[in-house]
Amino acid sequence: MRLTGSRALVTGATSGIGRAIAEAFGREGVHVLVSGRDPARAAEVVAGITAAGGTASPVIADLGAPDGVAALLEEAKAHGSIDVLVNNAGVYPMGGTAQTDEETFEATMSLNVRAPFFLTAALAPLMAARGHGRVINVSSIAAHLGTPTMALYGASKAALELLTKAWAAEFGPTGVNVNAIAPGPTRTPGTAPLGAGLDEFTSTFPAGRPAAPEEIAEAAVYLAGPGATFVHGATIVVDGGRMAV
Ligand SMILES: NC(=O)c1ccc[n+]([C@@H]2O[C@H](COP(=O)([O-])OP(=O)(O)OC[C@H]3O[C@@H](n4cnc5c(N)ncnc54)[C@H](OP(=O)(O)O)[C@@H]3O)[C@@H](O)[C@H]2O)c1
Structure with missing residues (x-):
């Protein structure tokens, strides 16, 4: 699939990895729908993409809210069909199982699993009807x-990876490639509190350092682009070698 002239919806595009993916897509000539809750941060990302010669639009919705997916889809509709969906918005609560309350459980599963599930449920069939499309799960x-x-966090992402395979089986035969990226620790506003x-x-990983968000975005550009036509149901691990050693 050619990236230039296509349209991508990137959730969590107002920060970190999602922002880097949105900016990389913008440089490739993709019209990017920049999704997040914060209109000011979305406007800043859109302005950056535009200043670099690309095109983008903000789409604001709280994907953790019960009607958040419907609200996002309604806003996105005004911008035309979506060729690439990047399910990136996510939270990563840390803590022991016995210390995790039900509110945290629900919030994590809502954003990390429920939102990708229903966004894909709505958009993949439309891609299939046009005979092409890409879904990329972070x-x-x-x-x-x-x-x-x-x-909790690991289980939410394990669910997303199983969905990646199931959706590859479900939507692959109709021309939609569904894949995932598994980043290792990455310097983003979300991980800023971890500091040093x-x-x-x-430091013990082969790369010896955390990733920059731009290094994760390269995998999304590949999975969305013409080089990935034969890639279905795969998870590309971009982790500085952590899983290899
Ligand atoms: N950073 C890492 O080390 C790392 C490693 C592996 C995987 N990941 C995964 O990569 C993804 C991005 O991580 P990141 O570190 O870049 O995150 P981040 O800097 O914390 O940014 C999170 C993004 O998600 C959006 N978001 C959060 N809650 C939302 C909600 N309820 N509704 C809609 N949007 C919401 C935020 O936008 P608003 O605040 O504008 O709503 C923001 O754009 C996540 O899925 C994470 O699990 C990250």
Whole structure:
């Protein structure tokens, strides 16, 4: 699929990895729908993409709210058909299982699993009807590791990776490629509170450091582009080598 002239909806595009994906898509000539809750941050990302010669529009909705997916789809409708959906918005609460309350459980599953599920349910059939499309789910290496403080988060991303395979089976035959990216620790506004802890944590990885969001965005550009036509149901691990050693 050619990127130039296509349209992408990127959730969580007002910050971090989603923002880097939106900006990279903008440079490739994709019209980007920049999704988040914060209109000021969305406007800033849109302005940056426009200043770099691309085109983008803000679409504001709280995907954790019960009607959030419907609200986002309603807003996005005004911009025409979506060729690429990036399910990136996510939260990563950390803590022991016994210390995790039901509110945190619901909020995590709502944003990390429910929103991608119903966005894909709405948009993949429309892509299939046009005979082409891409769905890219942003998972995490936490989906592959048993980490004592990440049971809930890891489970939410493991669910997203299983959905990636199931959707590849369901929508692949109609021309829609569904894949995932599993980033390792990445420097973003979301991980800023970890400070130097992130450097320490990643110092033993082959790369020896956390990722920059732009390094994760490269995988999204590949999965959305013409080089990935034969890639279905895959998870590209972009983790500085953590899972390999
Ligand atoms: N950073 C890492 O080390 C890392 C590693 C592996 C995987 N990941 C995954 O990568 C994705 C992005 O992570 P990040 O570190 O870039 O995150 P981040 O900097 O915290 O940004 C999160 C994004 O999600 C949006 N968002 C949060 N709650 C939302 C809601 N209720 N409704 C709609 N949008 C919402 C935020 O926008 P608003 O605030 O404008 O709503 C923001 O754009 C997540 O799925 C995360 O699990 C991150």
